[in-house]
Amino acid sequence: MSDKKQDVGTTGHEWDGIKEFNNPLPRWWVWTFYATIVWGIGYTIAYPAWPLINGATRGVLGYSTRTEVASEIDRFAEMNAGIKAELAAMDVTEIAANEAVSNYAIQSGRATFATYCSQCHGAGADGVAEGNGYPNLLDDDWLWGGDIEAITYTVTHGIRNGTDDDARFSEMPAFGDDYLSDEEITNVVAYVRSLSGMESMGNVEEGAVVFADNCTACHGENAQGDREQGAPNLADAIWLYGGDEQSVEHSVRVGPKGAMPNWNARLDEAQIKAVAAYVHQLGGGE
Amino acid sequence: MATTDSPESPQKLYAAREPVFPRRVRGKFRALKWWIMALTLGVYYLTPWIRWDRGPNLPDQAVLVDLAGRRFFFFWIEIWPHEFYFIAGLLIMAGLGLFLFTSALGRVWCGYACPQTVWTDLFILTERWIEGDRNARVRLWNAKWNLRKWRLRLSKWAVWLLIGAATGGAWVFYFTDAPQLLGDLFTGNAHPVAYTTIAIMTFTTFFFGGVAREQICIYACPWPRIQAAMMDEDTVVVAYRDWRGEPRGRGKQREGLGDCIDCNACVNVCPMGIDIRDGQQLECITCALCIDACDEMMDKVGKPRGLIDYIALKDEVHERAGGHKRSLIKHVLRPRVLLYTFLWAAIGVALTVMLFVRPVIDLTVRPVRNPTFVTLSDGSVRNTYEVGVRNKHGESRPFYFTLGIDSPFMVNVEGTVETMLSVPADTEGKTRLYVTAPAGTDMARDDRTEIRIWVIDGVTGDRTFHDTVFNGRGQ
Ligand code: SF4
Ligand code: SF4
Numbered sequence: 226m227s228d229k230k231q232d233v234g235t236t237g238h239e240w241d242g243i244k245e246f247n248n249p250l251p252r253w254w255v256w257t258f259y260a261t262i263v264w265g266i267g268y269t270i271a272y273p274a275w276p277l278i279n280g281a282t283r284g285v286l287g288y289s290t291r292t293e294v295a296s297e298i299d300r301f302a303e304m305n306a307g308i309k310a311e312l313a314a315m316d317v318t319e320i321a322a323n324e325a326v327s328n329y330a331i332q333s334g335r336a337t338f339a340t341y342c343s344q345c346h347g348a349g350a351d352g353v354a355e356g357n358g359y360p361n362l363l364d365d366d367w368l369w370g371g372d373i374e375a376i377t378y379t380v381t382h383g384i385r386n387g388t389d390d391d392a393r394f395s396e397m398p399a400f401g402d403d404y405l406s407d408e409e410i411t412n413v414v415a416y417v418r419s420l421s422g423m424e425s426m427g428n429v430e431e432g433a434v435v436f437a438d439n440c441t442a443c444h445g446e447n448a449q450g451d452r453e454q455g456a457p458n459l460a461d462a463i464w465l466y467g468g469d470e471q472s473v474e475h476s477v478r479v480g481p482k483g484a485m486p487n488w489n490a491r492l493d494e495a496q497i498k499a500v501a502a503y504v505h506q507l508g509g510g511e
Numbered sequence: 512m513a514t515t516d517s518p519e520s521p522q523k524l525y526a527a528r529e530p531v532f533p534r535r536v537r538g539k540f541r542a543l544k545w546w547i548m549a550l551t552l553g554v555y556y557l558t559p560w561i562r563w564d565r566g567p568n569l570p571d572q573a574v575l576v577d578l579a580g581r582r583f584f585f586f587w588i589e590i591w592p593h594e595f596y597f598i599a600g601l602l603i604m605a606g607l608g609l610f611l612f613t614s615a616l617g618r619v620w621c622g623y624a625c626p627q628t629v630w631t632d633l634f635i636l637t638e639r640w641i642e643g644d645r646n647a648r649v650r651l652w653n654a655k656w657n658l659r660k661w662r663l664r665l666s667k668w669a670v671w672l673l674i675g676a677a678t679g680g681a682w683v684f685y686f687t688d689a690p691q692l693l694g695d696l697f698t699g700n701a702h703p704v705a706y707t708t709i710a711i712m713t714f715t716t717f718f719f720g721g722v723a724r725e726q727i728c729i730y731a732c733p734w735p736r737i738q739a740a741m742m743d744e745d746t747v748v749v750a751y752r753d754w755r756g757e758p759r760g761r762g763k764q765r766e767g768l769g770d771c772i773d774c775n776a777c778v779n780v781c782p783m784g785i786d787i788r789d790g791q792q793l794e795c796i797t798c799a800l801c802i803d804a805c806d807e808m809m810d811k812v813g814k815p816r817g818l819i820d821y822i823a824l825k826d827e828v829h830e831r832a833g834g835h836k837r838s839l840i841k842h843v844l845r846p847r848v849l850l851y852t853f854l855w856a857a858i859g860v861a862l863t864v865m866l867f868v869r870p871v872i873d874l875t876v877r878p879v880r881n882p883t884f885v886t887l888s889d890g891s892v893r894n895t896y897e898v899g900v901r902n903k904h905g906e907s908r909p910f911y912f913t914l915g916i917d918s919p920f921m922v923n924v925e926g927t928v929e930t931m932l933s934v935p936a937d938t939e940g941k942t943r944l945y946v947t948a949p950a951g952t953d954m955a956r957d958d959r960t961e962i963r964i965w966v967i968d969g970v971t972g973d974r975t976f977h978d979t980v981f982n983g984r985g986q
Binding site for chain 1 (some may be wrong): 879881882885886887888889890891893895925926943945950
């Protein structure tokens, strides 16, 4: 840079006859370099930087990514506060008619579902595995009712949980415990499966008699179920605990009873309504 | 540089800029450049103001880059983001066009149409109006900073700033409704991005056109380095016929001298500050101003024109041997140029064809895979698809989904029993589509069935399809 005449000499390095001059670094370069050092020191004082045994220096500006995330979350919560209050105050049956609220409900319901419900009902809401007793929420078959009010009630109070007095409750006896003989069980399984057009060993006519004597109180005369008691429809193609011979027999013997927590203890009203709205629009809602 | 270990004076790392004061020149190439300047600047400044009726929901602007809506409008053509290949194609054509012109005519782009050249020309023009021609400017440059110098300099800078602001101003008009934005700009209601953009463009125009000028072409622009690869001995460039001009010399007594009278006119007019008589140089943008200047001199001294001329490297050998100037066509018609032309035209034709055959309706279909299927209580099997239909018309339209007339599948749009989706003007309608195979059918049983989803425009009857698969129970 400087045009002073000077005798700089070489560094003594030589490659293939090319020698390196010992020119000083340009002044601006050196000053930039010093400036970056000063900047670097200042930075590690201002921001969290040096690792200590438990954690790291905090930095005098008190910056932390955690508080930043928390404040972002707060910001969004604040932005949505109005519409959330509106949702909480609204009757569930009116949500669908209000585009803004229903959009908010479905989107936030999707997130709530993923956080709290997907463990049992699956990320896609089709139950964890078909026939394992975790209801598929996409189909048109509902144990306790599939309109949005029924769904809201189920989410709020849960099923057979023992922690909410208003929980939906019913119990199928374990018919294997001396209620029915093995033969009667085989026959009633054959009858129930025949309602869906499936064959199995056992006498269908005798099974029908066993069914009429023991099962119609809950499942109804034609085995179409009873939503008052959460009794499944046995004449359709959907099997909560599996429709093959062994599975149906197992259900008759032990009387399985799934439970669901009451979410009123953990979710606020708007969250419950949102999750109900989300589930209701998944394809099975009535 | 000496080969000693300790040189007398170490080389400077950077050469200081030699100020360039291009003199005014007249001639056919200068006239051509004025026309091109008027045309390019006119197109640039006026295009956003051309109106085009786009229906009620969009600004009536013929050329509009709608970043918020991710659309590009060009008269009757509308480009949506999924059709960005049109823009990519145009960019490739622009690149190939540059190759084509460079291989045929050297840096004509640089000399005539490059924005850096056009705006620098405009800036030099205003400079000349305010401060006078070359000699006056050189004097002013060397003068002390007195009142007159300040007055001239400040008025020059003010005009440059105005041009810069107008340049930045015109730029932002391409991105939104121009008349609306112009009002907003003056009332202070425009978006901050608009003001920032104008500020940046004003500064860069001022700096590039007023201060940096030829240094942009020499140091900042990569093209001078690349263009050499496009050129060969047939490429037409600006050159000095040294076999005719040398030995140069002033004076009446021209015995033994060439045609060059060493008047330096060619050097004085050059905006790049070079002497073309030194031979072809990286800095030369082939603007031909030196040709005009020298032709004027040749006319004065009664010699034929063309001492400096557009010629090719090959011509030197040819003309030294006494041959005549070869025609431009002979230079231009060669395989390399034809190949570039062919490629360029092929892409152009392909884009045009695609423009006309692109589907009127756009349909996207994405099967939902979580879960792949749902069994309904009557035993039928349902699949869900996320579908999107783009309505490019200026009005809301109904679109109908179908799987074909005698398909046993049933189709309905989420939340309805309908097969119809109404899409508002110029938007993409998105919904979930349910396709149900009745119980007991093959499709309900089979693992996978190929299906074709059709969508029909309820107004025009235009239709298009998307092939996808239907997942059955697989048992
Ligand atoms: S040498 Fe001639 S053609 Fe090249 S830049 Fe200068 S004036 Fe233009
Ligand atoms: S303008 Fe023509 S005559 Fe004058 S110095 Fe240049 S080449 Fe020679």
